[in-house]
Structure formats: structure tokens, C-alpha cells
Amino acid sequence: MDYLKEYRRFISSHYLSQGVRITIGVILPAILLNYFNNLTTGIVISLGAMAVSLTDSPGPIHHRRNGMVTSGLLIFAVALLAGLANGHPVMLGLLIGICCFVFSIIGVYGSRATSIGVSALLVMVLNIDRPVQGTEALFNALYIAAGGAWYILLSQLLYNFRPYKLTQQALGECIQSTASYLRAKAAFYGREVDYDKGYRRLLEQQADLHQKQDLIHELLFKSRNLVKESTHTSRVLVMIFLDIVDLFEVVMTSHQDYESLHRFFDQYGILDDYQHALHSMASALDEIGMAVQASKTSVESLSIQAELRKLRARFIELRDNHRDAENVEAFISLRQILESMEDIADRLHTLRSYTGYDQKLARGFEEPVDYEQFITHQYVDPRLLKENLTLSSNIFRHSLRVSLATLSGYLIAQFLPFGHSYWVLLTIIVILKPAYSLTKRRNYERLFGTIAGAIIGIAVLYFIKDKKLLLAVMIFFMVCTYSLLRIRYLLSVLFMTPYILLLFHLLNPAGFQTILSDRLIDTAIGSAIAFVANLFIFPAWEHEQIFDYLIRVLEDNTRYFSDIAGSFTGRPVSINRYKLSRKNTLVSLANLSDAFNRMLAEPASKQRNIREIHQFVVLNHMLTSHIATLAYYAGSSGRSAQMAGYASFIRAIHSRLRHAAAVLLDQPLQGEESPDKEGMRMLNDRVDLLTQRRKTELNQGILESDTRRALSGLKPVADQFNFIIKIAADLEKLSGSLQSMKTAV
Secondary structure, three states, rough: OHHHHHHHHHHHOHHHHHHHHHHHHHHHHHHHHHHOOHHHHHHHHHHHHHHHHHHOOOHHHHHHHHHHHHHHHHHHHHHHHHHHHOOOOHHHHHHHHHHHHHHHHHHHHHHHHHHHHHHHHHHHHHHHOOOOOOOHHHHHHHHHHHHHHHHHHHHHHHHHOOOOOHHHHHHHHHHHHEEEEEEEEHHHHHOOOOOHHHHHHHHHHHHHHHHHHHHHHHHHHOOHHHHOOHHHHHHHHHHHHHHHHHHHHHHHOOOOHHHHHHHHHHHOOHHHHHHHHHHHHHHHHHHHHHHHHOOOOOOOOOOOHHHHHHHHHHHHHHHHHHOOOOOOHHHHHHHHHHHHHHHHHHHHHHHHOOOOOOOOOOOOOOOOHHHHOOOOOOOOOHHHHHHOHHHHHHHHHHHHHHHHHHHHHHHHHHHHOOOOOOHHHHHHHHHOOHHHHHHHHHHHHHHHHHHHHHHHHHHHHHOOOOOOHHHHHHHEEEHHHHHHHOOOOHHHHHHHHHHHHHHHHHHOOHHHHHHHHHHHHHHHHHHHHHHHHHHHOOOHHHHHHHHHHHHHHHHHHHHHHHHHHHOOOOOOOOHHHHHHHHHHHHHHHHHHHHHHHHHHHHHHHHOHHHHHHHHHHHHHHHHHHHHHHHHOOOOOOOOHHHHHHHHHHHHHHHHHHHHHHHOOOOOOOOOOOOOOHHHHHHHHHHHHHHHHHHHHHHHHHOOHHHHHHHHHHHHHHHHHHHHHHHHHHHHHHHHHHHHHHHHOO
């Protein structure tokens, strides 16, 4: 790992900006009111700011604002109810159970709604051990609401000061994630490739890249000032994003039969040179991404172009000296990869030029007219909530699980002679997630992060006695906690524990040891309750819903193929429709990959058909890659002479994919048209004839001919159709096996 690069990446990321913003928002009220000898009120106001900050996740500014305002209103209501219920154990227990269910099930409205629910639960939990009476409860709730209002004001002011910064930071991370995907592709060119491990890494990187692309879609196309306003900066940001998405598709088009390439070329070492060039381009993408994040101009480098020129010369030399009748097809594949790499290099040059925000580049650029098609709107529809009030709904079972687990934690804490019940409940709330695998990982990270953080806190207090220095260290821990909260939860907890311990030590030095032991014990109790609840209270296993993901990815891949295939039958679709089908396919593939990875983390007894599902995921990734490659040739290869053969392939592929989805749905299609094998055979015979002619020419020493040009134009397209129909047949067969296994269970 390049630690310097990781440091530069983090320093310019929106995660650090968020950590600093939240730290300022949380600590400033306490410091100011402490100056006026009213630290207690300052801490309560800081609590409100911290709660609202949880909803300030990256996204369109109006979504962030609406989420924070909603959170501010809810934390006021919850704080007031918790204050009034204090001293009445039955009422408090009832409040905990109801609130945990309500604020968990609102997660059906998306991740921002989930964070709003968590912020409300945080305020409720932190107020259950604070005895207040009468008007004190009202003032306490008002102070918390004031803290929320203060944080909203701070966040809005910072946004108005730098309206494009978040988009630039997120866009930079998206570019760097594309670089990681390119490195995962480069691994297939190394010697002794582990293909299963390679495909798994590739799918993980694609899922991560999809999340970042989805965030950019939200930031660019849901923010009116970035799309509707004709500012130069907004146009350049849109241009960068559209280009990086297209570059990602070019990376996907480089998919080939790697085993065949290694068989023919490992002895010459040229695949090592290909891998090195891909790593160089990935490093260049990283640099461009960091430049976009930091709002700096990326310095042009000529090394990649020079490396590709040497690689092309090496390829030509190898082809001229070693090409024969046996490896001519492998050389065609090698040339296609080289052309894709040269295309990527040209796009890197364009991306570098964008980082300078040159006024000339954006002239004449028009934003996507139909950008609304590329974003998903989340409406607060009461019917959605009503539809999920059933045990068949994963979010409903999760809400019941959280409610029952926290209620159990509250009851257990009432009988313990030590500890703070709010720490037990807080641990349960932050650990329990809808998926077993996520809860399992959170449980581990919370427990071990707390233990390691406690050791760090003790060490800091042992070596540092000066209160001002301790305050500075605590602020550093706060920034680290809030910066890492969304990306490295283990490290976030590791910094959070000493931050909390230092806070309590500065407030009450005499009670430090009690606070330390109570936090460790309460965390252990909360972790144990969450672990038991995760296993036994309405558990949700991935095998129960994995078929929905399988069907969706098949349907989206079929639609993607149909849109691309239209160019080969004289009926091309619009650019917007093609890009939309591509986006939907990548989203479905990323969701399937995520679900499969979650299944792998579940108990072995709950993992069903792992080998077959893994094969299904890999086949769909290969299918998407070959369709993307077909799109690369769509503009120039749909010659009328081959239309009939293309149409035969298209009908056969479409039929197989639709039948595979129907089998998974347990609704086999009736009256399907038989594939036109004669039409497909004629196209392949044409390729075979040209290939034989070319082999004869090579044996005669003829390097350039009309046959070579005809073969170069036809064979890549025919190969992709043959690859796709083979994958479609494999998916059809695999879908039948999966459905049989499902029925048997």
C-alpha cells in the first residue's frame, strides 16, 4: 500500500471535511458556554448538534437540509417525551420499544431516513438516565433543538461558501475507485492467475464504484444549481463525470479469454508489459482523482503515451515474428486490448485537461436533457410503509428485532448494580443492522475498537497531565472519529472511546476509572444482546431474497443487450436510452454482488447454493462486459451484408436470457420461437472462411490484404455474439439448476 497516496487521498476527501465540520459543530457550543460558566447547558446543546450531524450525509443540498430539519424536529419531540417518562420505568420501557420500532422501520424510505431514525434514537437513549422534572424536560428538549438548529446553520453556511466542493470531492473518489477497478482488471494479465479470487475482487470493486457513481448522480442531477445553472464549473463537473463513466465502460470492453491469452503469450512476457501499462494508467487516474478532490490542476505526463508506443512496437514485433495460423485469433484479441488501452490513455488526457477548468473546454457543451431518467426519486409514500408491515418484509423484521433487543437491554440494565443503561442501548442500536453479516461485522468492530480505544485512552492519561493538551488530543480524536465513521467503523470506535474517556475525565477526573469499567462492561453486554438478537429474533438470511437479485440482473442485462443489439439490425436506440440501460445493469450487478458477499459472511448452515450463485454472478459480469464490448463496435460494424446473421444471434440470445429469467420466476415461457441456427451458422462460416484465407496468406508471407481488413472488422463482432450466446446458454442451464435446488429445499 502506498501510504503517502492514502494520506493525500484522505486529507482532500469529503470524509475529513465532514469530520472537521461535525467536530466544530459539536464542540463549539460547549466551549462558548463553558466560558460563561454554563457547561452543562453547552453539553446538552452539543448533543443536539451531534444528533443532527448524523443526517448530514453527502447528497443534494436540499435533501441534506430537509433531512437535518426533520431530524431537529424529531429530536426535540423525543427528548421531551424521554424527559417526561423519566422516573416511570414502565412508561420509559414502552417509549423505548415504540421508538425503536418506528425509527427503524422508516428506513424503508432510504438511507437518509435511516440516519434520521438513528439520530432520534441516539437522543432518546442519552436522555433516559437524566432525571428532569416539569419544565426542566421542556427546556432540556429546547436546548437539544437549539443545538440541532446551530448545526444546520453551520452546515448551510459552509455549503454556501463552497457550493461545489462536496461534488468535487465525491467525483475525485469516483475517479480513484475507477482506478481500483482498472487494477483489478490488470490482475488477470499476471502469471498464475487465481480466476475465482480475481472475479470476486473485480465484483467488489464494481460494487464500490457503483455506490460512488450513484452518489455523483445524486449530487449532479438532483442539485439544480449544478445542472440548470450555466456556470463554467458546473459544466466541467458534469463533463468529467460523463467521461469517467464512459472510460469505465471502455475498461469493461477489454474483457477477453484470459486463459487463452496466457497459453499463447506467457512465454513472450508481453502480458506482463500489458499489466504494467494498466497499472500506470490506474496510477494516473489516482492522480487525476486527487487533483479533482483538491481543486488543483493535474500535471500532464507523457510517460503513459511513451509506454504505449513501446508496447505497440513490441506487439508489432511479436506479431510479425511469431504470428502463424494457430495464434492469429489470439493476436486479434491482443490487438483489441491494446486499442482499448490507447483509448483509455486518450481519455486520461481529456480528464487531465478538465482539471484546469479551461473556459474553452466547456464551450458548446450541453447538459444531458433527460438527466431525470438517471436518478432515483424517493417519495414518502404511506403505502410503502403499509406494504412493509408484514413478517415477509426484511425491514419489518429488523425493526422488531431492534425493538425487542433494546427493550431486553433496558430491562437487564435495570437489575445491574453498575453501568449506564444508555451505553447498553446505544451499543445495541448502532450494532444491529438489517443483514446478519453487517451486524456480525459491526459487533466485532464495536467490541474490539472499544477495548483498543480504552487502552489508548489510559495511555494518554498516563503520559499527559496538562488539561489544555488533553483537550487538544480530545479534539484530534473527535475529528478522527467523525471522519472515519462512514468508512472505517473499527477505527472510528477506536478513536471514539478515548475521546469519550478524555471528555469524562475533563468533566470529572475522580470518576474516570468507573467510567472506563462501565463502558467496557456495558459495551460487552450490548454486544452480547445484539449477537443473540441477530441469530434468534426474526433473522433474515440472504438466501431468502437472493433470487430477486438474480432475476433483476438477468432482466437488466437482457434489456441492455437488446438496446445495443439494435445497432446491428439497423434500429439503434438513443444515447440516453443506451446509457440508462447500462446504468441499470451495473446497479443490478453491484446489488447482486453485495448480496452474495453478505451471504458468504453468514453461518455455513444458512449458505445455500453458494457455488452456483457465485458462478451466476461471474457469468453475469462476463455477460455485461461482452455486451459493453459489443457496444464498442456498434457504431461501425453493423454492415448490411451481415444483418441476417446478427439478427439470428440476437433472437437466440434474447430467447435464452428471457427463458433463464422465466425459469427463476418458475414461470417457463410458452411458444418461444426456435433459434435460427442456420443464420448463426452462416455468419460463423463467413468468419471461418476469412480466417482460413488469412492463415493461408500468412503462410505465404502476405501481411496486408483485403481479407485481413474484412476479418478485423467482422471477427471481433462475431466473437462477441458467440461469447454472449454461450454465456446465455450457461445462464439458462444454471437457472434451471438453481430453481431445482430451491424447489428441493
